[in-house]
Amino acid sequence: MKKIASPAALSGRAERIAQRDRSDAWKKPPRRIEKSECITCDTCLRSCPAEFGAIFDRGLDVVIIPELCSGCPACVLECPVDCIYVDxxxxxxxxxxxxxxxLTAKGA
Structure with a gap:
């Protein structure tokens, strides 16, 4: 079950979206999804903590936005085909x- 992020955590995400930059506090590199291995089940999207909200479904593929990804393993642990790697x-x-x-953030 996905945890609901605090308003402060969500405002941090909004700030990263506005700045289009990763947090300097994040020491781990972001993750990436290998398109050729992904089955587009969206399990990773649902498991990404709301305060990061780094994973998006683009129709034919699912992508991780590196500027929003803290490098935590939440998506990796849930992926049924192990297609998520350190980037x-x-x-x-x-x-x-x-x-x-x-546009998506404004609708949230």
Whole structure:
């Protein structure tokens, strides 16, 4: 069952969305989903803690936004096909995805 984040934690997420940047306090690298192994079951999306909300379903694939991912193992522990890996060499999220995230966040 997904925990509900505190208002302060959610405001931290909103700030990361506005800044489009990872928290400097996070020491672990973000995670990534290997598209060729993913079955798009959305289990990872449902298991990602609300204060991070780093996983999005884009229709044909599920993606982890590295700037929102703290590197915690919550999604990894729930993935039925083990397709989530540490992403040491992550690249910044593109503007089109950020625009989608901002629209989604405003509806929440």
């Amino acid at each position: 040491e060499d992550w690249t910044p999220t593109d503007d089109a995805m950020w625009n989608h995230i901002e």
